[in-house]
Amino acid sequence: MRGIENIKMTKLYFIVNPKAGNGKAKLIWSSVEKQLAQQEINYERYFTERSGHGKIIAKQIMESNDKNKVTIIIVGGDGTINEVINGIGNHSSKARIGVIPGGSGNDFTRGYGIPRNPEMALAFLLSEVNNVSPTFDLGKIDLEGDREHFFINSTGAGFDALISYEANQSKWKGLMNRFSLGQLVYVIILLKHLFSYKCTTIELTIDGKKYTFPDTWFVTVSNQPFYGGGMKISPHATTKDGKLNITIVHQLSRLKLLLVFLSVFWGKHLMFKEVNTFLAQKISIYSTEPIYVHSDGEHIGLTPLQVTVHHEPISILTRGG
Numbered sequence: 001m002r003g004i005e006n007i008k009m010t011k012l013y014f015i016v017n018p019k020a021g022n023g024k025a026k027l028i029w030s031s032v033e034k035q036l037a038q039q040e041i042n043y044e045r046y047f048t049e050r051s052g053h054g055k056i057i058a059k060q061i062m063e064s065n066d067k068n069k070v071t072i073i074i075v076g077g078d079g080t081i082n083e084v085i086n087g088i089g090n091h092s093s094k095a096r097i098g099v100i101p102g103g104s105g106n107d108f109t110r111g112y113g114i115p116r117n118p119e120m121a122l123a124f125l126l127s128e129v130n131n132v133s134p135t136f137d138l139g140k141i142d143l144e145g146d147r148e149h150f151f152i153n154s155t156g157a158g159f160d161a162l163i164s165y166e167a168n169q170s171k172w173k174g175l176m177n178r179f180s181l182g183q184l185v186y187v188i189i190l191l192k193h194l195f196s197y198k199c200t201t202i203e204l205t206i207d208g209k210k211y212t213f214p215d216t217w218f219v220t221v222s223n224q225p226f227y228g229g230g231m232k233i234s235p236h237a238t239t240k241d242g243k244l245n246i247t248i249v250h251q252l253s254r255l256k257l258l259l260v261f262l263s264v265f266w267g268k269h270l271m272f273k274e275v276n277t278f279l280a281q282k283i284s285i286y287s288t289e290p291i292y293v294h295s296d297g298e299h300i301g302l303t304p305l306q307v308t309v310h311h312e313p314i315s316i317l318t319r320g321g
């Protein structure tokens with residue numbers, strides 16, 4: 001009884017992206033809203049109205065709150081989570097986030113052990129609100145001449161960043177999502193670029209040590225195993241070790257890249273000699289020609305960039321991860 005009273009007193013902030021999952025998140029919110037009313041939960045709800053709005057809302061919530069811990073629950077996908085993380089930014093030790101998966105890829109929920117069923121996710125979040133939540137690493141990206149960016153899943157540069165950029169721009173993605181075929185857009189764009197993409201030489205400085213990789217397709221820096229809607233790009237990544245996992249794919253024929261691409265779904269790409277991995281805290285990525293950079297699958301700019309583990313971890317309402 002006491003626990004239920006405490007939940008009612010703790011104010012929860014919901015940030016809902018009604019467009020995530022091609023509208024699925026909005027339907028999920030309707031059912032969440034009913035549950036919250038039934039249980040007389042104290043909450044405020046914000047709908048994102050455009051791209052980037054999640055960041056502004058989260059920033060305002062953090063700045064208007066002087067509480068020790070502010071609990072923000074996201075109803076949406078990885079893009080919305082990324083925006084909220086960036087709004088929280090340097091207040092990460094004061095924030096706690098929870099997620100009700102409502103996107104199409106939902107790599108965050110996969111990697112952090114959050115129930116994938118929205119009703120179960122809500123029940124789980126409400127049962128955990130009064131408990132101390134575990135903390136997780138947060139990645140920080142510094143792009144030259146730009147503000148800092150944060151990521152929770154992964155960042156990277158090259159071929160995959162180009163594909164996610166084009167897929168997010170594509171008007172076909174929304175249409176295909178309606179038939180649960182959104183992933184097909186990525187495959188089509190991948191095939192479109194497979195025979196024309198120009199690999200570059202990438203220079204990495206990994207915890208102070210320099211490496212050069214000629215003919216590189218892409219480099220990914222991961223905080224958790226999954227990206228791209230279930231691809232196990234970094235099977236050994238753990239979210240609490242204070243380190244980031246680097247994966248470099250280079251000097252690979254175009255056809256072999258397809259093989260690597262298929263094997264990533266099972267995390268078996270590491271057996272290819274053209275796939276190298278490292279574990280580090282600080283990574284600089286420089287390419288001979290500027291290439292696309294993504295943060296949790298969202299386009300943020302071009303190389304060069306520096307990636308570090310942020311000094312303040314973030315609390316997440318989960319038991320796994």
Ligand SMILES: Nc1ncnc2c1ncn2[C@@H]1O[C@H](COP(=O)(O)OP(=O)(O)OP(=O)(O)O)[C@@H](O)[C@H]1O
Pocket residue numbers: 017018019020021022048049050051052053076077078079080081083102103104105106107229297298
């Ligand atoms: N009201 C809105 N209208 C249009 N786009 C929006 C709106 N609110 C947020 N967005 C944008 O929607 C994009 C997609 O959101 P999100 O990533 O959460 O869902 P998804 O792409 O379906 O899921 P996932 O990233 O897990 O595959 C984000 O880049 C976000 O900026």
